[in-house]
Amino acid sequence: MSTSPARRPLPHGPLADGRVSVFTAGEACRKCYSCVRSCPTKAIVVRAGQADVDPDRCISCGQCVLMCSQSAKRVRSSLEEVRGLLASGRPCHAMIAPSFPAAFIDMEPGRLAGAVAACGFRTVHEVAFGADLVSHAYHRRYAAIAPDQPFVISTPCPAVVSCVEKIYPELVPHLADVCSPMEAMARVVRRLAAGPAGAGRAGAGHTSTAAVAGPESARPAVVFIGPCVGKKDEARRTDTVDAVLTFDELTELFAASGVDPAAAAPRPFDPPTAGLGRIYPVTGGLLKSAGIASDVMESPVLIVEGSDRVMELLDVLGRLVREGKPVRTRLFDLLFCDGCIAGPAMPNDLSFYERKKYVVGYIDREPRYLGVEEWAAANTRWLDLDLSVSFTPMAVAEPPVPEEDIRAILARTGKVRPEDELNCRACGYASCRDKAIAVHRGIAEVEMCLPYLISRLEDAISSIKENQERLIQAEKLASMGQMAAGIAHEINNPLGVVLMYAHLLQEELGDGAPPRAREDAERIAREAARTRTIVQGILNFAREEKVDRRPTDINALLGDSLAGARSLDAEGRIRVETDLDASMPSFRVDPRQLRQVFDNVIRNAIEVMPGGGTLGVVSRGLAGAFTVQVTDTGPGIPEDLLPKLFTPFVTTKPVGRGTGLGLSVCYGIVKMHGGSITASNRPGGGACFEITIREPAERAT
Numbered sequence: 101m102s103t104s105p106a107r108r109p110l111p112h113g114p115l116a117d118g119r120v121s122v123f124t125a126g127e128a129c130r131k132c133y134s135c136v137r138s139c140p141t142k143a144i145v146v147r148a149g150q151a152d153v154d155p156d157r158c159i160s161c162g163q164c165v166l167m168c169s170q171s172a173k174r175v176r177s178s179l180e181e182v183r184g185l186l187a188s189g190r191p192c193h194a195m196i197a198p199s200f201p202a203a204f205i206d207m208e209p210g211r212l213a214g215a216v217a218a219c220g221f222r223t224v225h226e227v228a229f230g231a232d233l234v235s236h237a238y239h240r241r242y243a244a245i246a247p248d249q250p251f252v253i254s255t256p257c258p259a260v261v262s263c264v265e266k267i268y269p270e271l272v273p274h275l276a277d278v279c280s281p282m283e284a285m286a287r288v289v290r291r292l293a294a295g296p297a298g299a300g301r302a303g304a305g306h307t308s309t310a311a312v313a314g315p316e317s318a319r320p321a322v323v324f325i326g327p328c329v330g331k332k333d334e335a336r337r338t339d340t341v342d343a344v345l346t347f348d349e350l351t352e353l354f355a356a357s358g359v360d361p362a363a364a365a366p367r368p369f370d371p372p373t374a375g376l377g378r379i380y381p382v383t384g385g386l387l388k389s390a391g392i393a394s395d396v397m398e399s400p401v402l403i404v405e406g407s408d409r410v411m412e413l414l415d416v417l418g419r420l421v422r423e424g425k426p427v428r429t430r431l432f433d434l435l436f437c438d439g440c441i442a443g444p445a446m447p448n449d450l451s452f453y454e455r456k457k458y459v460v461g462y463i464d465r466e467p468r469y470l471g472v473e474e475w476a477a478a479n480t481r482w483l484d485l486d487l488s489v490s491f492t493p494m495a496v497a498e499p500p501v502p503e504e505d506i507r508a509i510l511a512r513t514g515k516v517r518p519e520d521e522l523n524c525r526a527c528g529y530a531s532c533r534d535k536a537i538a539v540h541r542g543i544a545e546v547e548m549c550l551p552y553l554i555s556r557l558e559d560a561i562s563s564i565k566e567n568q569e570r571l572i573q574a575e576k577l578a579s580m581g582q583m584a585a586g587i588a589h590e591i592n593n594p595l596g597v598v599l600m601y602a603h604l605l606q607e608e609l610g611d612g613a614p615p616r617a618r619e620d621a622e623r624i625a626r627e628a629a630r631t632r633t634i635v636q637g638i639l640n641f642a643r644e645e646k647v648d649r650r651p652t653d654i655n656a657l658l659g660d661s662l663a664g665a666r667s668l669d670a671e672g673r674i675r676v677e678t679d680l681d682a683s684m685p686s687f688r689v690d691p692r693q694l695r696q697v698f699d700n701v702i703r704n705a706i707e708v709m710p711g712g713g714t715l716g717v718v719s720r721g722l723a724g725a726f727t728v729q730v731t732d733t734g735p736g737i738p739e740d741l742l743p744k745l746f747t748p749f750v751t752t753k754p755v756g757r758g759t760g761l762g763l764s765v766c767y768g769i770v771k772m773h774g775g776s777i778t779a780s781n782r783p784g785g786g787a788c789f790e791i792t793i794r795e796p797a798e799r800a801t
């Protein structure tokens with residue numbers, strides 16, 4: 101049928117119960133919070149990452165349904181309900197909202213009426229006539245509101261009405277006492293359906309009972325068809341409208357009823373014929389058809405459309421009313437969408453201007469419209485219809501949240517100082533404070549903070565990187581160790597033989613041998629001994645020993661190491677400064693291995709101070725962990741050596757003096773103890789080695 105631009109049909113679904121017409125299809129929700137961001141009344145409750153609709157705050161404006169890319173937010177479908185009505189044998193009457201020319205752009209109005217009738221409706225009306233009646237009532241009551249009378253908020257838009265009732269209850273007395281065009285038209289239809297006898301009985305407010313008495317099976321059914329989700333909620337609160345179909349659902353109804361709209365026999369809409377009320381879905385339509393002027397400069401009338409602007413205005417009005425301050429504007433014409441032609445259930449992607457063109461084009465094609473007074477004169481038989489309506493404040497009281505609770509919640513996402521509150525709105529709330537309040541009320545979750553999640557992610561990534569580097573290093577050392585151990589093992593035996601024969605040769609040569617031969621034999625023995633030291637170092641580095649933990653006095657271990665190192669400073673050039681933590685408890689470590697670490701680090705420190713200096717040894721320990729620092733006043737560690745200091749064979753000592761294995765062995769031992777060893781240069785000169793070892797949790801006493 102229609103070739104209007106493709107648009108994702110508004111997702112509909114069955115909703116067994118619920119006070120509002122928007123709901124979440126849980127399995128489709130993907131934690132993007134776009135519904136929280138788009139919801140003007142913050143009626144989305146996020147629990148365990150699942151965004152549900154809070155019926156106490158939802159005004160069924162449909163914004164979340166439009167914004168949800170996953171179709172997790174859906175509109176209650178009334179298709180089966182309407183099919184049931186049509187099949188029930190009850191006389192069914194359809195009323196189409198005045199935005200239809202912008203919705204079904206390829207279909208003549210007469211053909212649309214014919215297609216709807218072909219589904220089984222007895223009559224097909226234009227809601228625009230209800231709009232004419234409403235406009236006339238506004239003209240009479242509100243064209244000139246005296247300054248001493250309360251200001252008035254228009255009520256055709258169900259989202260505006262719900263918003264006032266649920267969020268700004270102090271404004272309820274200011275809602276216009278005139279029902280919506282849908283309700284007015286339903287009362288017209290019911291009066292017509294009741295025939296002359298029922299005339300004058302139709303029409304009542306939200307709390308009315310059935311307009312036409314009689315057995316349920318004979319009671320006329322009235323179905324509204326339009327671009328609005330909120331109308332579904334409005335209809336539930338009245339007895340005049342039985343069901344509301346969106347334009348998408350009407351298309352589904354055609355298909356389900358086997359009706360091809362393109363082949364439907366055209367027919368006119370059923371009377372009464374609509375007038376200027378057809379302009380209702382376009383900005384300022386109500387005022388235009390009510391003959392109420394709105395002057396930008398100083399009008400007592402203000403038109404406000406769009407959810408953001410409407411919410412901002414209601415916020416201001418609510419505050420002024422609570423504070424008892426005057427409001428100069430007399431009549432506020434409010435629509436939650438940019439006119440009903442921008443309603444959430446419009447079935448195409450046409451621009452606002454194109455839609456307006458289609459609506460105005462339809463009006464222009466019809467007989468010339470009348471001004472409000474001429475219209476009234478031509479429709480006197482309808483002027484007595486009761487258009488009254490009542491509204492109920494329904495706001496749920498929310499106690500204020502204590503300041504310290506807000507601060508505590510903010511702190512959970514690292515917001516301690518005012519500048520930490522980025523107010524980025526990614527969570528859907530206008531400020532970090534608003535979100536903290538929502539967390540306190542149990543409708544939002546701490547994890548909804550994007551900057552907080554990003555910083556946690558960055559931390560996680562850097563710790564993964566760190567661990568990766570450590571792993572690579574450990575793997576390198578392990579494989580190098582294995583290879584080295586293999587080589588060392590192979591060399592060890594022939595080396596022992598070389599050494600033994602070198603000593604034998606020395607003995608055999610005796611004192612009478614030529615000096616050259618004695619020197620050669622001596623050199624062979626010396627170099628073989630040196631090689632054995634290297635091989636021993638390699639085997640130490642590569643050994644796969646287990647840590648044999650036992651309660652150890654760390655200070656005593658350090659004392660033994662220092663005593664053993666005394667021989668390295670035979671001339672007494674080194675001053676030893678110790679600062680050992682006397683209150684340090686004993687720790688479960690492998691004393692033999694740890695002694696090796698202390699010996700190595702202390703020996704290195706003494707060796708880098710051949711001309712004398714100060715060796716510092718500090719220990720600190722609390723239950724569970726201890727740290728030992730060994731400092732010297734030597735030349736410090738060359739900067740280029742620092743990153744690879746604990747790698748095997750890194751040495752600056754001359755050949756024969758160092759193997760470059762000492763620190764890598766220390767590293768392996770400390771790691772096996774689950775600790776860390778770091779090297780740094782001290783600001784005042786010299787190096788500092790710090791060893792920290794944490795005891796495993798299952799500490800035995």
Ligand code: ADP
Pocket residue numbers: 700704705708732734735736737738741745750751752753757758759760761762763764787
């Ligand atoms: P080695 O002592 O056999 O060279 P180590 O692994 O113990 O092997 O040390 C590696 C290198 O680290 C040393 O050659 C030296 O250059 C550097 N180094 C170790 N301790 C110190 C220190 N306290 N001050 C400056 N450099 C040091």
